[in-house]
Amino acid sequence: MKILLINWQDINNPLAGGAEVHMHEIFKRIAARGHEVTLFCCHYPGASKREEIDGIRVVREGSRNLFNYYVRGRYRSEFRRQDFDVVIDDINKIPFYTPWFVEKPLIGILHHLFGPAVYREVALLPGLYVSLAEKLATKVYRNVPMAVVSESTRQELIGFGFPEENIFIVPNAVNHSNYTTAEYSKPARPVIGHLGRLKKYKSADHLLRAFQIVRQEMPDAQLHIIGDGTHRPELERLSRELGITESVQFLGYLSQQETVRQLHQMSVLANCSAKEGWGLTVIEANSCGVPVVASDVPGLRDSVVDGQTGLLFEYGNIEQLAQKLLLVLRDENLRRRLRSEAILWARSFNWDDSADKMIDLMERVVARKTLR
Numbered sequence: 001m002k003i004l005l006i007n008w009q010d011i012n013n014p015l016a017g018g019a020e021v022h023m024h025e026i027f028k029r030i031a032a033r034g035h036e037v038t039l040f041c042c043h044y045p046g047a048s049k050r051e052e053i054d055g056i057r058v059v060r061e062g063s064r065n066l067f068n069y070y071v072r073g074r075y076r077s078e079f080r081r082q083d084f085d086v087v088i089d090d091i092n093k094i095p096f097y098t099p100w101f102v103e104k105p106l107i108g109i110l111h112h113l114f115g116p117a118v119y120r121e122v123a124l125l126p127g128l129y130v131s132l133a134e135k136l137a138t139k140v141y142r143n144v145p146m147a148v149v150s151e152s153t154r155q156e157l158i159g160f161g162f163p164e165e166n167i168f169i170v171p172n173a174v175n176h177s178n179y180t181t182a183e184y185s186k187p188a189r190p191v192i193g194h195l196g197r198l199k200k201y202k203s204a205d206h207l208l209r210a211f212q213i214v215r216q217e218m219p220d221a222q223l224h225i226i227g228d229g230t231h232r233p234e235l236e237r238l239s240r241e242l243g244i245t246e247s248v249q250f251l252g253y254l255s256q257q258e259t260v261r262q263l264h265q266m267s268v269l270a271n272c273s274a275k276e277g278w279g280l281t282v283i284e285a286n287s288c289g290v291p292v293v294a295s296d297v298p299g300l301r302d303s304v305v306d307g308q309t310g311l312l313f314e315y316g317n318i319e320q321l322a323q324k325l326l327l328v329l330r331d332e333n334l335r336r337r338l339r340s341e342a343i344l345w346a347r348s349f350n351w352d353d354s355a356d357k358m359i360d361l362m363e364r365v366v367a368r369k370t371l372r
Contacts, residue, residue: 001035001036001085001086001362001363001366002035002036002082002083002084002085002086003027003030003035003036003037003038003084003085003086003087003088003362004038004040004079004082004084004086004087004088004104005023005027005037005038005039005040005056005088005090006039006040006041006071006087006088006089006090006096006098007019007020007023007039007040007041007090007092008041008042008064008067008068008090008092008093009041009042009044009064010024010039010041010053010058010060011023011024011053012047012053013041013042013044013047014044014253015044015064015197017196017197018111018172018196018277018278018280018281019090019092019109019111019277021172021280022109022111022149022172022280022354023039023090023109024053024054024056025173025175025351025354025355026170026351026354026355026358027039027056027355027358028053028054028055028056029351029352029355030355030358030359031054031055031056032054032055033355033359035359036057037055037056037057038056038057038058038059038079038082038084039056039057039058039059040059040060040061040071040074040075040079041058041059041060041067042060042061042062042063042064042067043060043061043062043063044060044063044064047060048060049061059074061074068094068095068096071096071098072096072100072101075098075101075102076101080103084104085104085105085362085366086104086105086106086107086362086365086366087102087104087105087106087107088106088107088108088109088362089102089106089107089108089109089141089144090108090109091108091109091110091137091141092111093130094130094133095133095134095136095137095140095141097136097137097140099140099141099143099144100140104369105362105365105366105368105369106144106145106365107144107145107146107147107361107362107365108141108144108145108146108147109146109147109148109170110146110147110148110149110153110157110277111148111149111153111276111277111278111299112150112152112153112156112275112276112277112298112299113134113137113138113153113156138157138160138161138162141162142160142161142162142163143163143166144166145166145167145168145361145364145365146162146166146167146168147168147169147170147357147358147361148167148168148169148170148277149169149170149171149172149277149278149299150169150171150277150278150298150299150302150303151169151302152277152298152299152301152302153277153278153298153299154167154169156298168357168361169357170354170357170358170361171278171349171353171354171357172277172278172279172280172283172303172349172354173283173349173350173351173353173354174280174283174284174286174287174346174349174350174351175351176287176346176347176350178256178257178260179260179263179284179287179288179346180260180287180288181287181288181289181343182264182288182289189220189221189222190218190220190221190222190267190329191221191222191223191224191265191266191267192207192211192214192221192222192223192224192266192267192268192269192270192325192329193223193224193225193226193262193263193266193268193269193270193285193290194207194223194224194225194226194227194269194270194271195226195227195259195263195269195271195281195284195285196226196227196271196273196281197227197228197229198225198227198228198229198230198231198232198235199229199230199231200230200231201273201274201275202229202231202271202272202273202274203272203273203274203295203315203316204225204231204235204272205231205234205235205238206272206316206318206321207223207270207272207321208223208235208238208239208242208244208248209238209242209318210270210318210319210321210322210325211223211244211247211248211322211325212242212243212244213318213319213322214322214325214326214329215244215247217326218326218329218330221247221329222247222248222249223244223247223248223249224249224251224262224265224266225248225249225250225251226251226252226253226254226259226262227251227252227253228252228253232250235250236250259284260288263284263285263288263290264288264289266285266290267290267328267329267335268290268291268292268293268310268325268328268329268335269281269282269285269290269291269292269293270292270293270294270321270325271292271293271294271295271300271304272294272295272315272321273294273295273297273299273300274295274297274315275297275298275299276297276298276299276300276303277299278299278302278303279292279294279299279300279302279303279304280303282294282300282303282304282310283303283345283346283349284346285342286309286310286342286343286345286346287343287346287347289339289342289343290339290342291309291310291311291328291335291338291339291342292304292309292310292342293310293311293312293313293321293324293325293328294310294311294312294313295312295313295314295315295316295321296312296313296314296315297315300312305341305345308338308341308345309338309341309342309345310338310342311324311327311328311338
């Protein structure tokens with residue numbers, strides 16, 4: 001097949017996150033099987049306008065803030081003439097509304113809708129802009145076949161009136177050759193980890209406040225925060241205000257190899273996000289043998305099996321978060337059991353299976369359009 005992907009960012013973009021990992025890991029495998037894959041995305045400083053990454057032809061145009069205004073024009077001036085078999089719209093942040101101008105077989109990929117969580121990330125006016133864009137999108141994309149990453153997102157779309165038979169789960173996974181387990185040994189000191197972009201809606205500030213409580217019980221505990229983002233300066237300021245800076249390390253963006261090395265030092269990972277599509281970092285941590293304490297919200301309640309691969313806490317309940325972290329840190333038998341189950345759980349997700357599911361979906365949608 002000849003496939004056109006449309007996403008805000010490519011895997012090499014400094015702001016790429018879980019949505020870009022999901023897209024890239026799946027479609028680089030699809031490209032390796034002989035399909036022709038083109039990705040149209042935004043440009044960023046220092047990037048080439050056109051290049052090939054892992055078999056995917058990447059075309060970049062427009063800045064991140066304006067990219068959505070380029071999509072329709074570039075599709076009509078160039079891509080429409082290239083006779084693609086199927087177009088994949090990776091819906092993330094502001095939708096592109098491709099059903100309005102794409103005549104070819106079309107599939108949407110959706111991790112989650114922000115909903116009210118957008119107001120945790122941005123001010124009122126931009127929040128209203130995103131919120132209204134999402135509400136319009138639920139109408140525009142309603143009859144488009146959708147690939148989602150979790151049951152929570154599937155149920156969310158059904159609630160918006162999307163036909164159940166049009167929603168397919170194509171899950172996140174993990175590269176098991178990179179995210180490997182280390183030989184288990186009791187940590188010399190308890191280390192809590194946080195992995196992911198530092199955005200307001202990810203609520204890493206809740207973890208800092210909970211960590212202050214943890215340190216009162218376990219003064220030698222450490223907190224390692226991997227990742228970068230716009231919320232980092234505020235988090236560093238809060239760390240100083242709470243008097244915990246000597247026990248908190250902001251490690252910034254790390255290579256995959258260094259991330260795995262850091263994960264091997266952790267006793268438990270925390271994810272305090274207000275909402276996720278799935279929680280890719282949960283499975284990456286699990287694959288390294290690290291259990292996860294996460295907020296009981298859509299996406300995270302899909303990726304964390306409560307009481308088996310980790311523990312869930314009520315979102316925003318700082319005291320409950322602290323107590324569940326302490327429970328994992330103190331109870332070595334519990335930690336060993338969670339670790340064992342987490343490894344088994346992570347092994348059930350691999351990118352080859354996800355690529356198979358996406359190919360099957362594309363073939364079905366193309367065949368359906370041809371019949372019509």
